[in-house]
Amino acid sequence: QVQLQESGPGLVKPSETLSLTCAVSGYSISSGYYWGWIRQPPGKGLEWIGSIYHSGSTYYNPSLKSRVTISVDTSKNQFSLKLSSVTAADTAVYYCARISSGSSHFDYWGQGTLVTVSS
Amino acid sequence: QSALTQPASVSGSPGQSITISCTGTSSDVGGYNYVSWYQQHPGKAPKLMIYDVSNRPSGVSNRFSGSKSGNTASLTISGLQAEDEADYYCSSYTSSSILYVFGTGTKVTVL
Numbered sequence: 001q002v003q004l005q006e007s008g009p010g011l012v013k014p015s016e017t018l019s020l021t022c023a024v025s026g027y028s029i030s031s032g033y034y035w036g037w038i039r040q041p042p043g044k045g046l047e048w049i050g051s052i053y054h055s056g057s058t059y060y061n062p063s064l065k066s067r068v069t070i071s072v073d074t075s076k077n078q079f080s081l082k083l084s085s086v087t088a089a090d091t092a093v094y095y096c097a098r099i100s101s102g103s104s105h106f107d108y109w110g111q112g113t114l115v116t117v118s119s
Numbered sequence: 120q121s122a123l124t125q126p127a128s129v130s131g132s133p134g135q136s137i138t139i140s141c142t143g144t145s146s147d148v149g150g151y152n153y154v155s156w157y158q159q160h161p162g163k164a165p166k167l168m169i170y171d172v173s174n175r176p177s178g179v180s181n182r183f184s185g186s187k188s189g190n191t192a193s194l195t196i197s198g199l200q201a202e203d204e205a206d207y208y209c210s211s212y213t214s215s216s217i218l219y220v221f222g223t224g225t226k227v228t229v230l
Contacts, residue, residue, distance in 0.1 A: 036219075045122060046157075046165065046208055048219040062216045095164055104212035104219065105155035105170040112164050 002026040004096050005111035012090075012117050018083040022096030022110055023076075029054050030074045034099040037070065037081045038106070039092040050109075051099055052079055086117045123148065123222035124210055130228040136197040139225045141209035142190060147220055149190035154211035156185060156194045160205045168207075169226060196227070204229045 003066070008020035029035060036051035050060040052070045060068050064083070072079040083090060093114050097106040124142040131137040136165035141148065141156075148154055155171045157165035167176050169185035172192060182197045192211070196203055 038163070045224045046210075046221040048217070048221065051218070052173065059218055061218075099219075103155075103171045104151075104153040105167060105210070106157070106165070106168050107170070109164040109166070 002098060002106055002108045004098065006094060006096050006110045006113040007117070010114060010116060012086055013119050014087055014117055016082060016088050018081070018090065018115055020094055020096075020113065020115070020119075021078055023078045024098075025077070027098070028074075029072060029077050029079065034059075034101045036077050036097050036099050036106070038095045038097060039090075040095070040112075041089075042094040049081065049083075049094075051102075055073055060086075064114070070116060074082045088117050091115065091117045096097070121220075123211060123220055125222040125225045126225055127208075127223070128226045128228065131199045131230055132230045133199055133201065135199050136195060137199060137227065139194045139196075139207055139209075139227070141192040141194070141222045143192075143211055143213075143220070144190055146215055147213035148192050148209075148210040149164060150214060151212050152187070154185065154187060154192040155210045156183075157208045158203075158205050159208065165208060166176065176211065176214075201229050203227060206229075 003025045034051045037049040067084045069082040093112040095112045096110045098108040156169040158163045172187045173185040
């Protein structure tokens with residue numbers, strides 16, 4: 001059973017960098033699939049942030065591209081998100097997920113972690 | 120790239136059938152058979168219910184079905200049950216640089 005678990009600070013100050021990690025169990029990232037980050041502001045809809053392949057190839061939402069970095073550590077079977085220069089608008093529940101590259105759906109999700117941007 | 124358009128809310132009585140629409144463009148919903156649907160209960164992560172327009176993952180009830188016509192995809196829930204009360208989001212692959220776009224979300228209420 002594939003499981004994903006997000007971790008990282010729940011509170012980040014404005015202008016600083018948000019950093020989250022997604023630990024994957026039950027499947028080796030090196031075996032394939034894309035892995036991605038999605039966020040959901042309180043009371044709002046879902047937004048795709050970006051995705052990474054095990055080889056390191058990345059794809060980012062153009063609206064966030066200048067501030068986002070996604071990386072993968074196959075030795076630890078995890079991937080990470082960094083979002084720089086955060087503002088209150090970046091307050092959201094952040095989810096990591098596995099993406100079926102053959103048909104572009106998100107088949108396994110982490111439980112999500114709330115990140116609040118506030119001084 | 121705008122979000123796909125869904126009705127804000129849909130309701131039905133237990134046992135009834137309801138349909139949620141998801142309208143996009145020829146660059147996303149209409150251009151690819153890569154529409155998926157997600158169920159989200161309050162405080163929980165989204166759960167994949169339908170992929171590739173009409174396929175159900177293992178373990179998902181056959182009361183859930185999906186279809187597509189032109190630029191509009193639909194999710195039908197038949198035999199509505201109390202546990203189906205949740206938010207539902209569609210998603211599609213898109214040829215634009217954004218790659219993946221989600222719908223605006225629909226709150227399903229079981230009366």
